[in-house]
Amino acid sequence: MxxxxxxxxxxxxxxxxxxxxxxxxxxxxxxxxxxxxxxxxxxxxxxxxxxxxxxxxxxxxxxxxxxxxxxxxxxxxxxxxxxxxxxxxxxxxxxxxxxxxxxxxxxxxxxxxxxxxxxxxxxxxxxxxxxxxxxxxxxxxxxxxxxxxxxxxxxxxxxxxxxxxxxxxxxxxxxxxxxxxxxxxxxxxxxxxxxxxxxxxxxxxxxxxxxxxxxxxxxxxxxxxxxxxxRPKHTFVGYFIGSPGMNVLPVSVEGAQARFGGTAITLPGKPRTPMGGAIELGIRPEFVRLGREGMPVQITKVEDIGRHKIVRARLQDHEIAAIVREDEDVPAEPHVAFVPEKINIYAGSWRVAFEGESERTAA
Amino acid sequence: MTKTWNNRAWFMVLPVLLLVAFSAVIPLMTVVNYSVQDTFGNNVFFWAGTEWYQDVLSSDRFWNAMGRNLAFSAIILAIEIPLGIFIALNMPRKGWGVPICLVLMALPLLIPWNVVGTIWQVFGRIDIGLLGRTLAAMGIDYNYVNDPFDAWVTVIVMDVWHWTSLVVLLSYAGLVSIPDAYYQAARIDGASRWAIFRYIQLPKMNRVLLIAVLLRFMDSFMIYTEPFVVTGGGPGNTTTFLSIDLVKLAIGEFNLGEAAAMSIIYFLIILLLSWVFYTVMTNAGSEK
Known part of the structure; x- marks a missing residue:
């Protein structure tokens, strides 16, 4: 050993x-x-x-x-x-x-x-x-x-x-x-x-x-x-691990807020470093909430895989996946919201740490 | 489920039946026919029963030729199989050396058999042959025409030169089909060169070696052309193998009945020995 x-x-x-x-x-x-x-x-x-x-x-x-x-x-x-x-x-x-x-x-x-x-x-x-x-x-x-x-x-x-x-x-x-x-x-x-x-x-x-x-x-x-x-450090890790993989959306960031299309999304904190490259927001399907609040989406497909359902939807021009419980109903006018603490921000595909976050993930 | 029975389907095997009949069964039957009859010419034949068989089986001439043949096969197998494996183990597995080695190995196999005989007949001659003269110059008393031992050595070396390549190529094919992971695992297990050969390479070559032994045995047991060209069966009868003796009997002495009986016996022996080899070698490696 x-x-x-x-x-x-x-x-x-x-x-x-x-x-x-x-x-x-x-x-x-x-x-x-x-x-x-x-x-x-x-x-x-x-x-x-x-x-x-x-x-x-x-x-x-x-x-x-x-x-x-x-x-x-x-x-x-x-x-x-x-x-x-x-x-x-x-x-x-x-x-x-x-x-x-x-x-x-x-x-x-x-x-x-x-x-x-x-x-x-x-x-x-x-x-x-x-x-x-x-x-x-x-x-x-x-x-x-x-x-x-x-x-x-x-x-x-x-x-x-x-x-x-x-x-x-x-x-x-x-x-x-x-x-x-x-x-x-x-x-x-x-x-x-x-x-x-x-x-x-x-x-x-x-x-x-x-x-x-x-x-x-x-x-x-x-x-x-x-x-x-x-906290996937790279968008690839986000895609590769998890089923379905992480949703990645292009955004712009101002302070502790991200802007996607016309909507402001609250972030868990202010990104620490100035960012170069394309800015993206990553959110796992497990942390996408489907309900009457948030951004309107059109649902394209619902896959029932037993204990939960995978809902595929269009959010403006982007595909997005959400995981909902089996017994949960899909609302007639669906909207999505993201759990703020679970959002990650990527610059040039690499994750950007938030202010006040522990050093552990920056290894 | 109901099956349709239509006996006319048997006609489907007719072409193969005809082919085999004309290529094997009918010629063999004519030999069987000769072997049970006697003739004094004029196309008049008498029923002879098993007399020819008894003659053959009780003749020293037959058993001596048989003994020489078995000795010859045993010697060349004992040389060619280990030598072939040894060469195959030392051939390169990749790179520019591979095609060169393969072509060199294939060359002797491409030469017509009587040409192989002629090459060695000339090569060994003490008056003009490179080998014969060199040996003579070194003070070695070598003469395959007069000395039975020298004749045997010449015939055996010739066969080794001619046929070891076949064993090499078959063994090589067996070796290159072993996945790399086996060698890697062996290295990790700390196996010696010998252990790798004994526990990985040899078991994986099992099948091709079986084919090599069978082919070499059958070929050497039926050998005719090369020793006939080099020694003509001499000196005396010392290199007269069964096939050479058979031709002497049938064509030299025109003793058709005895030659036919001998052919049948010869054929059965080869069939039997091949079967024994096959059974032994396929069972040797299997379970239980």
Whole structure:
């Protein structure tokens, strides 16, 4: 178990990166705390797997340093870094039994057979495969195989971190839940530093203490699921997290008020800095109130998805979504109002802090 | 649900039946026909029953040729399979080296078999051959025409030169189909080079190796052209394999009945051994 420091890491797959677009990973500078569970979340091609492979040592970054507990490991090989990684497709050694699969990483490191046996039995118990120990690994189902991959990581008690690269991709939906909660449980029990790559927000938000949202080779925000939800630092985070994503409307700001079309909207405070770039207002559908007060809208569609309804409407020339309770009626002449404390203001797509707000979100 | 029965549908298989009949069944039947009859010429045939079969199976000549053939197959399999795997493991996986290696490997396979024989026949000659003269110059007493051992070495080296490529190409195809994640996982698990070969590469090559062994066994067991061109089955009978012996019997001695009986036995042996190989190798890797 270790703290992982990424110091100004940049990576390019090409030989001589010229423009910004050549970098698969634009400067990442961040610390993964010892014993925490992190999720790297982002769309395909945003650089999250690249970052993961840099941490595991399968890739060496073009620039920057990587520290485990303060020791520079940038030039070390994967074995020497002593990490475990679970891949998208379960990797098992077909011809070995389940038991031998789990024993493999220990035997390779010359661990005494008595200790191997103790560890392997312990892990078999933990991942519910004790009854399968003597079976060949070939005939197992995908989720059992993925458990073995995970088990091979857990079996080494001294691993610095366990990395997951979209490990539930090939698992049946009903097993995803089971595996995910098992994973949480194991994390609670062992306190490994875990980094979990995914493009599925549910997976990320339910697994991680902190979620690292990546977009086009950059980390756009790191925060708890709550922070990502309430104060997205970038409009992309607003769109990407939540269903439906955040509503974004062009506005102009004067003091503690925003002006949208002819209407004044009260803000939670006065934006702190002078703003450049396009000014936008972001409000989550959960905090859009549909009623008889506020700005008039035309409703275009109502989607009933069980516990609540998603109302799609036109507000002047913009699409807006609101979430209302299932039993709530949609008024005949609908108007929308925004919950003031939940409004965020963006300048050039990046969030602007309000005066008097804590520093926490500005990290 | 009711099914429509129409026996005329059997006509649909007629084309295939005809094709197989003319290409395999009818020629085979003529051989069967010869094998149970005897003739003194003039197109007059007598029923001979199983006499020819008894003759063949009780002749030392047949069993000696068979022994040589099995030894030859065993030796070339023991060389070509490991060597082929070894070369495939060391071939580049990407970059400009790949096409070069593949073309180099494919070259021997593209040469007609009798030309391969001629190449080695000339190559090994002690008067004008590069190999023969070099060995002679080094003081090695090498003469594939007179010395049975040298003849065997020549025929085996020739076969290895000719056919190892096939094993290489098949193994290589098996190797490149292994996803990268396996190698990455192995590195993370701290696997040695040998462990990677033993637990990842070899199991994943299982199927292509089965094909390679089968092909090489059948081909080597039926080998004719190359040793015929190089040694003509000599010196003496020391490189006379079954197929060479069969041709001597049928065309050299015009002993059609015995040759036909031998053909049938030969065919059944190959069929049987191939089946055994296939069953053993497919079962070896499976569950239980």
């Amino acid at each position: 270790a703290r992982i420091d990424l110091e100004h890491i940049r990576h390019s797959y090409g030989a001589r990166p010229q423009s910004d677009a050549d970098w698969a990973l634009k400067e990442v500078h961040h610390t993964f705390k010892d014993g925490s569970a992190y999720a790297l979340l982002g769309p395909s091609g945003c650089g999250k797997t690249t970052l993961l492979n840099i941490i595991s040592g399968l890739l060496h970054p073009t620039e920057g340093r990587l520290l485990f507990d303060g020791n520079d490991v940038s030039t070390l090989s994967t074995q020497e870094r002593n990490i475990a990684q679970v891949f998208q497709f379960p990797v098992i050694y077909d011809t070995m039994t389940v038991y031998d699969n789990l024993a493999f990483p220990l035997r390779n490191r010359g661990v005494a057979e008595r200790d191997v046996d103790r560890r392997v039995r312990e892990i078999l118990e933990m991942i519910d495969l004790s009854d399968w120990a003597k079976r060949r690994a070939r005939g197992l189902t995908a989720d059992q195989k993925q458990k073995i991959s995970l088990g091979r990581g857990l079996v080494r008690s001294d691993v610095n971190a366990i990395l997951f690269d979209e490990p539930l991709t090939v698992i049946d939906p009903h097993m995803k839940w089971v595996l995910r909660s098992q994973l949480k449980l194991l994390h609670g029990r062992f306190g490994h530093t875990m980094i979990y790559v995914t493009h599925d927000q549910t997976e990320a938000l339910s697994f991680a203490d902190d979620v690292v949202v990546m977009y086009e080779g950059e980390v756009v925000q790191i925060g708890t699921p709550d922070e990502l939800f309430e």
